Amino acid sequence: MADRLILVDDLDEESIKDVERIDFMWRGTEYEIDLNPEHLAEYDEALAPLLKVARVKQGAGRKGRKATKPKSETTAETKKMRDWAKANGHDVPDRGPIPREVREAYARAQAESGPSVPPQGTQEDAAEAATQNPYAGR
The missing domain is CATH 4.10.320 (Dihydrolipoamide Transferase)
Structure with missing residues (x-):
């Protein structure tokens, strides 16, 4: 049996017909709200003057970007x-x-701990390493 997702309007907490989920960002925080057609029209009306003068940000709409480690980190x-x-x-x-x-x-x-300097080996250590690793010193 398939599950159904029924959205309920977040403002009146009753409407379920034609409710739509709206994603938006405000001051660096992402939000979502479920609105029926009447409340969605109010939302659109409230934003209309701002959207007339706002710019679409380059790269907008990309989701799920992976966090990356610093470039210099191996x-x-x-x-x-x-x-x-x-x-x-x-x-x-x-x-x-x-x-x-x-x-x-x-x-x-x-x-x-300060800068760490690897211990320096003796010539005997180097000779022993060379016999264990045929590619050492090449």
Whole structure:
């Protein structure tokens, strides 16, 4: 059996005939409202003077844009950040975006620890690495 969605007018909370869902944005927040034809006409009338002088924003209508990581961030850096977060008690998913709070905590921890310089090995270490990896030093 198929489910049906019945919209109820949000203003009078009674009308269900020809109710239409309207999406709009105000001051950076997206909203939706369900209106019957009478209330939709009032909505259109109220917006008419503004729409006469308003501009359509370039790229308007695009939905579902994915959050992207900073361009300079590599997969290795993301893995390092996830490993650090898990080791320091932060709840971080194995995939997908890393929460802003975790990124900020990681950045603070990196700033506090100062620049890290990898330890320099001896010539014996380099010779041993070369025998284990035939491509080392090429």
